[in-house]
Amino acid sequence: MNAKDVKVEKTVEKARSLKNVPFRYCPGCGHTIIHRLIAEVIDELNIRERTIGIAPVGCAVFAYDYFNFDMLEAAHGRPPAAATGMKRTLPDKIVFSYQGDGDLAAIGTGEIIHAANRGENITVFFVNNATYGMTGGQMAPTTLPGQVTTTTHVGREINTTGYPLRMSEMLATIEGAALIARTAVDSPENIRNAKKLIEKAFKYQIEDKGFSMIEILSPCPTNWGMTPARAAIWLREEMMHYYKLGVFKDNPTDSQNQTKSSGVSAVMRSL
Amino acid sequence: MKKRVIIAGSGGQGILFFGQLLTYAAMLDGLEVTCFPSYGAEMRGGTANCTVIISDSVIGSPVIRNPDILVVLNDASYIRFSEKLSSGGILIYDSSVVNSGVHREDIKTIKVPANDILSSFNGARSANMAMLGAFIAVTEIVEIDSVFRALDEITPSRRRASLDVNKAIIMKGYSSLYDVPLNTLEGNLKG
């Protein structure tokens, strides 16, 4: 780590948007880093008091224990729907959902596609760790071909289980989406990049530019059966090979979103 | 008093509008009334029907099997409903389009040549309004003024232009039958 990274770490410790409690994720788990990044950005944008987050069902279900702002815990896969209800009700608030790959790319596929397609002015953080962390490492829709999980004992066989879903590429084809990007939290450089994208996504929402999703490749050392160091390498060498980092869509169509906002702008401001 | 009416025809003939006007007029007359239109899959295949019950006391079931009065605007409905008409009931049908013959001695049958009634209205196709006029004349369940007021109140603004024509058609359907006692009517029309 260079001097700059250390500085970043220090700011993290102080984030107002995190409660003063220790994280209980496994050592080397990507969720910890991603929580920190989100909290930091919310602090820096000074939006903590108007932010509402949605915790998924997955290892990050306890996000509400860590984030120091209003939080909803939604049903498995349904955060984009809940976020829709929230943002349409309180258009002035900043609404984000935080979802795993089982949550977003399996049980909640319908909700994410349609929230994106409606161009909901919300921010989605999609934590892709290629497995079902919370339930003990079963195959996820994002599990790599050949990857061993507790339900693919000999490695994922594509002829019976299909190919891993590239959600970012898929959502980038949707007209309603404003920003779709994939990043990772395996290295200081990528962590910096992830933070930039997280900030950009929040700014898009603040500026009423519409739907954004930041996919974050994230290690799950526990279920991958690796040390944190080895997990970072596997993420880089195997996951990134299949899931290319990059910005797949960056097309804030103001007009489209303005139409929608005007329809809902009056809603609930009086609440 | 309790009259159970079924109005039936094909989609696009304004069956539900007939039912709605009748219901609204009954409400204006201070009567109890329910209106149960066909909906959903029943509308596939282009049929439409509507059950209207008008009473001077509280109405229970809005759904009935055997109407006292049946108004039919096409052959299919004639075939489907005419056997269900209660004994002693009144069948009012558009004789310009209904050809089927279900002969029943125990009912009163009123033929309304809706096309003839409409002929002076320059291309108007509102057979439903002609039938409504005839219906009011024959049954005297609601006041014709109430039907006109109902028409004023529920015609959507984009259809405002049709308002006066519709009133005239109702009036013509009404006067074509008014004051003719039922029994002679039936005899006349049969003969």
Place this chain on the structure above:
Amino acid sequence: MNKALMKGNEALALAAIHAGCKFYAGYPITPQNEIPEYMSRTLPAWGGAFVQAESEIAAINMVFGASACGARAMTSSSSPGISLKQEGISFLAGAELPAVIVNMQRGGPGLGNISASQADYFQAVKGGGHGDYRLLVLAPFTVQEIWDLTMLAFDKADEYRNPVMILGDSILGQMMEPFIPTPYMKPALPEKTWALNGCAGRQPNVVKSLFVGEGELEEKNYVLQDKYRRMKAKDVRFQTQDIEDAELIVVSFGIAARISTEAVSMLRKTGKRVGHFRPITLFPFPEKQIHDLARRGAKFIAVELNAGQMVEDVRLAVNGKSEVLFYGRPGGGVITPEELYDRLKDEC
């Protein structure tokens, strides 16, 4: 006040708007399509948001989000769609969020048909989704009552912080009937201090249904059970007809009650000592009132458009004190008053 003439579904939508509903999400299904259609036309002009959701699952979760933000929120559907909503309804109950859920029932099981049915009684009153929870269930039987009870549903949902279900059926939703659109009067209700609307000037709020700490969920359940007990003590609603001297009492709700009142009136005219008891709240069920009537010696017959569901609650209420019979038709079969008259005349 002048009467209005509307379909049950439309009266329900308008009543919701008058009661301050600010969010509606739904997915098309017959026979309740007039509700989303009406909402889409009217709600935005009243400062609310309408969303046609991608599924009933999404719709109930949108309501979950909107309600968590403090908005009065509603969704509507019919039987198969209500089945899909069950997980979300359980989450609403677990998170103690108010919401109004409308079920215009149709024939089942499966895709069934679109005829009137009351076969979702068990699902509505016994929980429906997972976990030990109850909905407050209102069963209107006229368009007037649809208007009145829809307004009440929003108040009760807020009062109890619990989802309230309006259990109707195809006929009630589709029929038109004059009613008096009485203005909405909001009662005094506690402020929604729990709502998620930004933590400015206060500690952050969390709305959740996950309680994994030692004994935490059990504790939560006692809170819920206490709430259901309060509903039972305070919010039982019912209506009776000719029960004072009745030897036979017909028990029915919703559309079956309309059919029953007619059959009972016909029987009364022939001198039969028959009465009618109509639960308006299906949960809480008027068990004490029915029990008292049973102790007086009255015999009961539950009349339902299903194969026999509410009859079980009547039996529980009667608790062996008298006889309980059943008459019904499943699968969207609609009983006529004449049919019911024939069935009843030999029982009294």
